[in-house]
Amino acid sequence: MRKIMAGVGVLASSLLLGSGFYFDWFNLGDKKEPVVTEVGSINEALNLIEKKSVYSTEKDALVEGALRGMADAIKDPYSTYYSKEEAEQHRQMLAEERVGIGIELTESNGKFIVVSPVRSSPADKAGMRSLDEIVQVDGVRVDGKTMSELMHLIQGEKGTKVTIVVYRPSEDKHIKMTMERAAISNKTVSSEILDVENTPIGYVEIALFGEKTANEWVAETSKLLRKDIKGLVIDVRDNPGGYLHSVAALLSTVLENGKVFAYMQNAEGAMEPLKTESKSFDEKYLQTMYKMPIVILQNAGSASASEVLSGALKGWGRASIVGVKSFGKGTVQESWSLTNGGELKLSTNKWLTPKREWIHGQGIEANLVIEQNELFAFQMHPLSGKFKEGDMSEEIAYTQNALKKLGYKIARLDGYLDESTEEAVKLYREDKKLKQAEENIYIDTTFFNSLNETLKKYKEDRQNDLQFQMATSFLLHNIE
Numbered sequence: 001m002r003k004i005m006a007g008v009g010v011l012a013s014s015l016l017l018g019s020g021f022y023f024d025w026f027n028l029g030d031k032k033e034p035v036v037t038e039v040g041s042i043n044e045a046l047n048l049i050e051k052k053s054v055y056s057t058e059k060d061a062l063v064e065g066a067l068r069g070m071a072d073a074i075k076d077p078y079s080t081y082y083s084k085e086e087a088e089q090h091r092q093m094l095a096e097e098r099v100g101i102g103i104e105l106t107e108s109n110g111k112f113i114v115v116s117p118v119r120s121s122p123a124d125k126a127g128m129r130s131l132d133e134i135v136q137v138d139g140v141r142v143d144g145k146t147m148s149e150l151m152h153l154i155q156g157e158k159g160t161k162v163t164i165v166v167y168r169p170s171e172d173k174h175i176k177m178t179m180e181r182a183a184i185s186n187k188t189v190s191s192e193i194l195d196v197e198n199t200p201i202g203y204v205e206i207a208l209f210g211e212k213t214a215n216e217w218v219a220e221t222s223k224l225l226r227k228d229i230k231g232l233v234i235d236v237r238d239n240p241g242g243y244l245h246s247v248a249a250l251l252s253t254v255l256e257n258g259k260v261f262a263y264m265q266n267a268e269g270a271m272e273p274l275k276t277e278s279k280s281f282d283e284k285y286l287q288t289m290y291k292m293p294i295v296i297l298q299n300a301g302s303a304s305a306s307e308v309l310s311g312a313l314k315g316w317g318r319a320s321i322v323g324v325k326s327f328g329k330g331t332v333q334e335s336w337s338l339t340n341g342g343e344l345k346l347s348t349n350k351w352l353t354p355k356r357e358w359i360h361g362q363g364i365e366a367n368l369v370i371e372q373n374e375l376f377a378f379q380m381h382p383l384s385g386k387f388k389e390g391d392m393s394e395e396i397a398y399t400q401n402a403l404k405k406l407g408y409k410i411a412r413l414d415g416y417l418d419e420s421t422e423e424a425v426k427l428y429r430e431d432k433k434l435k436q437a438e439e440n441i442y443i444d445t446t447f448f449n450s451l452n453e454t455l456k457k458y459k460e461d462r463q464n465d466l467q468f469q470m471a472t473s474f475l476l477h478n479i480e
Contacts, residue, residue: 078347085151113133129170191203204224204232237302238299258276307363321364370467383451391416
């Protein structure tokens with residue numbers, strides 16, 4: 001691919017594995033590509049748009065549109081064009097630290113919802129909470145913005161200030177807060193000791209495979225080993241992937257030196273084995289880790305680099321997998337920096353398991369299939385409003401689904417507030433001793449706040465995480 005106006009060459013910068021994430025485990029070598037010069041029709045279209053269109057459009061915007069269009073024409077969801085700002089956001093996701101305010105965001109029905117603020121971050125110190133809805137950034141309303149555009153508004157240089165207005169459903173009010181952007185640590189690995197039937201078990205959660213994930217892995221597992229753990233649960237549920245060098249280094253601590261953990265296959269079918277290298281790790285640490293019983297927790301959101309981990313450990317019989325089939329991302333992307341500051345990402349290789357299985361579109365099967373508790377996996381959303389019998393809305397549908405999963409009798413789940421929904425809401429309000437609603441109003445903000453608090457407490461209780469419970473039980477059985 002070349003910049004369309006001048007046939008300017010692009011520079012190979014890295015390979016990609018996962019949801020637009022980089023890796024550099026091996027070097028494919030530099031190759032000079034032929035310069036594309038036959039772009040007359042594109043030049044003609046650009047000139048006609050600039051001269052004849054009644055809509056004024058900057059040339060840079062037209063070029064960006066053409067680049068996106070060419071990437072989209074490949075019909076590969078993993079081949080794409082990133083603008084300069086988007087490319088920087090992807091790099092920051094995997095960097096050791098990033099500058100910002102420290103929040104995890106999700107988009108729901110066009111609204112930008114705070115999943116959680118990072119502990120001790122500027123957002124946390126300013127009082128931002130889970131389920132807050134961001135409505136304004138530095139005086140700019142975010143209605144109709146994309147997630148990328150919102151992040152561009154929020155991000156800035158370290159030490160600069162940003163003012164954000166959020167709507168807090170639990171208090172039914174807007175809150176303005178000003179905070180100073182700071183360096184936020186991108187910690188991707190966390191661990192803890194579990195006491196399962198008087199047996200110490202290590203639990204490690206890997207959010208994604210970033211720049212320093214391997215270092216964090218060694219640090220966290222070393223702490224666990226000092227507590228004399230007897231087994232290890234590795235949780236990669238909803239891990240979207242990341243740097244291959246990080247997962248390769250991690251695998252080098254649990255598979256012996258020189259083991260093939262994956263194969264790379266190019267368009268011609270040639271295969272390159274990727275092997276573990278343990279020379280940089282402490283020998284005593286390695287000998288303990290090599291013998292450690294392991295169970296992997298995965299779900300349908302476990303993709304790409306996390307599948308390399310599961311595929312390698314399952315392939316070598318080194319770990320059992322508990323959960324459900326993984327996502328199934330078996331292609332590898334190469335990334336080029338473009339002269340406009342953007343990046344082009346193209347699928348250039350396949351990766352295969354140690355048994356030379358291509359899992360693309362298939363996923364990796366769990367050894368022990370455990371479907372998650374529906375209520376534990378229920379997605380929470382901030383809600384507000386007042387509803388009576390006969391009303392129909394998304395908020396009512398949310399209520400019906402939540403109450404049904406909580407065990408209340410509900411006849412329909414389509415968002416129509418019928419008699420059975422009314423009775424279930426009444427019973428819930430009685431159970432939670434909620435203040436009586438207004439006449440003929442059954443669902444209100446008080447109800448929504450209580451319902452979300454009930455769901456939150458349920459999800460925080462690991463006894464309700466069926467996959468986690470089975471993983472620890474399965475591991476304990478293997479230890480014995």
